[in-house]
Amino acid sequence: MATPPLTLDQLNAAPLDEVCAMLAGLYAHAPWIARAALQQRPFRSLAQFKYALCQVVTNAGKDAQLALLRAQPELAGEAMVDKSLTGESTNMQNKAGLTPCTPAEFEKIQQLNSDYKARFGFPFILALGGPRGLGLQRAEIMATFERRLQGHPDPEFQEGLRNLHRVAEIRLNDKFGRSIERGNRVWDWQEALAQYSDPGYAELGQLTVTYLTDAHRACAQRISNNMREAGCDDVHIDAVGNVVGRYKGTGENPKALMTGSHYDTVRNGGKYDGRLGIYVPLACVQRLKRANKRLPFDLEIIAFAEEEGQRYQATFLGSGALTGDFKPDWLDQVDAEGISMRQAMEHAGLCIDDIPKLKRIASDYMGFVEVHIEQGPVLNELNLPLGIVTSINACVRYTGEMLGMASHAGTTPMHCRRDAAAGVAELMLHVESRAAADGDSVGTVGILNVPGGSINVVPGRCQFSLDLRAPTNAQRDALVSDVLAKIEQITKARGLHYHLTETLRASAAPSAPAWQQRWEAAVAALGLPLHRMPSGAGHDAMKLHDLLPQAMLFVRGENAGISHNPLESSSSDDMQLAVQAFEHLLNSQAQELS
Numbered sequence: 001m002a003t004p005p006l007t008l009d010q011l012n013a014a015p016l017d018e019v020c021a022m023l024a025g026l027y028a029h030a031p032w033i034a035r036a037a038l039q040q041r042p043f044r045s046l047a048q049f050k051y052a053l054c055q056v057v058t059n060a061g062k063d064a065q066l067a068l069l070r071a072q073p074e075l076a077g078e079a080m081v082d083k084s085l086t087g088e089s090t091n092m093q094n095k096a097g098l099t100p101c102t103p104a105e106f107e108k109i110q111q112l113n114s115d116y117k118a119r120f121g122f123p124f125i126l127a128l129g130g131p132r133g134l135g136l137q138r139a140e141i142m143a144t145f146e147r148r149l150q151g152h153p154d155p156e157f158q159e160g161l162r163n164l165h166r167v168a169e170i171r172l173n174d175k176f177g178r179s180i181e182r183g184n185r186v187w188d189w190q191e192a193l194a195q196y197s198d199p200g201y202a203e204l205g206q207l208t209v210t211y212l213t214d215a216h217r218a219c220a221q222r223i224s225n226n227m228r229e230a231g232c233d234d235v236h237i238d239a240v241g242n243v244v245g246r247y248k249g250t251g252e253n254p255k256a257l258m259t260g261s262h263y264d265t266v267r268n269g270g271k272y273d274g275r276l277g278i279y280v281p282l283a284c285v286q287r288l289k290r291a292n293k294r295l296p297f298d299l300e301i302i303a304f305a306e307e308e309g310q311r312y313q314a315t316f317l318g319s320g321a322l323t324g325d326f327k328p329d330w331l332d333q334v335d336a337e338g339i340s341m342r343q344a345m346e347h348a349g350l351c352i353d354d355i356p357k358l359k360r361i362a363s364d365y366m367g368f369v370e371v372h373i374e375q376g377p378v379l380n381e382l383n384l385p386l387g388i389v390t391s392i393n394a395c396v397r398y399t400g401e402m403l404g405m406a407s408h409a410g411t412t413p414m415h416c417r418r419d420a421a422a423g424v425a426e427l428m429l430h431v432e433s434r435a436a437a438d439g440d441s442v443g444t445v446g447i448l449n450v451p452g453g454s455i456n457v458v459p460g461r462c463q464f465s466l467d468l469r470a471p472t473n474a475q476r477d478a479l480v481s482d483v484l485a486k487i488e489q490i491t492k493a494r495g496l497h498y499h500l501t502e503t504l505r506a507s508a509a510p511s512a513p514a515w516q517q518r519w520e521a522a523v524a525a526l527g528l529p530l531h532r533m534p535s536g537a538g539h540d541a542m543k544l545h546d547l548l549p550q551a552m553l554f555v556r557g558e559n560a561g562i563s564h565n566p567l568e569s570s571s572s573d574d575m576q577l578a579v580q581a582f583e584h585l586l587n588s589q590a591q592e593l594s
């Protein structure tokens with residue numbers, strides 16, 4: 001007989017022992033986790049309870065965490081054979097198609113299990129439900145297993161715990177009969193969009209969608225269809241290839257709210273970078289339309305055609321066109337095949353002459369909000385599904401070179417050397433500690449090259465790059481001036497010369513306080529703690545910042561938040577929370593205006 005789903009009221013009001021019994025099996029062999037979390041009753045939402053469970057484990061300390069990991073069954077391992085798995089584990093392992101394996105597969109899994117256990121001291125733990133809760137494919141499971149076996153023990157320990165939390169999340173959804181319909185739809189929309197990929201990558205199963213390729217134009221068509229089907233009133237592809245959908249309001253307020261993100265990708269990128277910010281608001285439109293509801297303002301969702309600067313050196317082309325920052329000389333740029341941007345645009349049927357008309361008038365809009373996958377490890381580490389962006393970081397980039405004297409590695413005494421690479425190495429360590437001292441600045445030497453280097457020659461030249469970012473221009477400038485002073489000091493002390501060329505300077509785009517607060521209110525309404533953070537990466541909001549007040553919401557990425565990589569992932573549970581947060585923002589804005 002099926003048990004009726006649990007309710008939040010039951011969770012909050014039933015006697016502790018009773019609730020603990022209802023939550024049995026949430027974390028296998030560790031009923032103490034739910035019991036401790038329940039001390040914090042009442043909970044405003046299931047999301048808040050899930051976070052409390054994570055916090056219990058985080059605060060339990062390393063020994064308890066290790067015991068927790070060690071108590072878990074091996075994947076399709078001995079426990080599977082002698083049927084001693086708990087009911088929940090068996091269900092999920094069956095769902096994921098791990099049983100029955102062929103003898104060879106079983107052998108392989110056994111080998112991986114024993115290698116993993118020998119390396120880390122606890123069994124391999126993977127949430128077999130996957131990011132959509134439907135079960136991972138066997139090939140994905142094996143690939144993840146092999147990849148994580150190569151991981152460093154510390155992050156792998158944390159990854160094991162996070163997978164336990166994800167297992168618990170899926171079990172909780174089942175127990176509560178929780179529908180994550182909108183999160184699933186957002187996930188499915190992105191999955192469907194990911195079928196289009198540029199030639200050369202599509203064959204390899206990789207996702208690459210660069211400006212105005214066939215795959216790119218197919219994406220624009222599909223997004224247009226998704227927008228129409230979801231209920232947008234006007235949908236069109238503009239003169240640079242942006243897909244613009246408008247859900248009309250009641251007309252009470254003349255100003256619209258703009259939202260959206262990009263649908264192009266980097267080469268071999270992820271499915272959610274950019275696209276999440278198109279589909280989360282679209283899920284809100286779909287719900288409004290189905291309920292036959294209108295906001296007191298128009299909602300304009302824009303799928304930006306180009307943000308990543310992959311095919312042409314024209315980053316933020318899509319959002320730039322809206323701020324009047326489309327540079328006509330871009331049209332003459334050619335791609336790797338010698339096709340000019342002008343030719344590509346003409347081939348796509350875009351009206352180049354209309355590009356200047358895309359420039360928006362600030363007074364037509366209340367502001368711009370963007371949802372984006374975090375593309376970093378912060379939220380994942382904190383077990384938080386959503387984060388509030390305070391500012392998009394200011395950035396400065398340089399390319400440079402230190403010059404010393406190439407000399408014999410055997411005959412040049414240490415005190416006589418003018419080692420250019422050692423000079424850059426010293427600079428790197430300074431950049432690392434100086435940026436870390438700020439707490440939220442970042443500094444990277446991503447290029448380090450000894451031209452014509454040789455094992456028995458002291459490096460006479462060393463080329464390097466510098467990428468320095470901080471949440472405000474002032475903080476960035478202070479960081480830059482310290483780093484530049486250090487270069488002077490290092491080269492002087494080491495008898496080196498240097499040259500340095502600034503290649504990029506971008507201002508910080510601090511969030512508009514009122515819009516940031518609306519995101520904060522939306523996250524708080526979900527019962528989740530607020531985590532405010534700068535965005536280390538550039539986004540379309542950075543461009544729109546020139547024209548409109550803007551603020552962003554970040555959604556947790558899995559796999560330590562990796563992005564610009566096929567491992568980029570996010571769960572439909574987190575997407576659902578993003579949809580709910582967006583809905584809250586729309587509703588509160590509607591109330592403010594009424």
Ligand SMILES: [Zn+2]
Binds near residue numbers: 262273372539
């Ligand atoms: Zn992006």
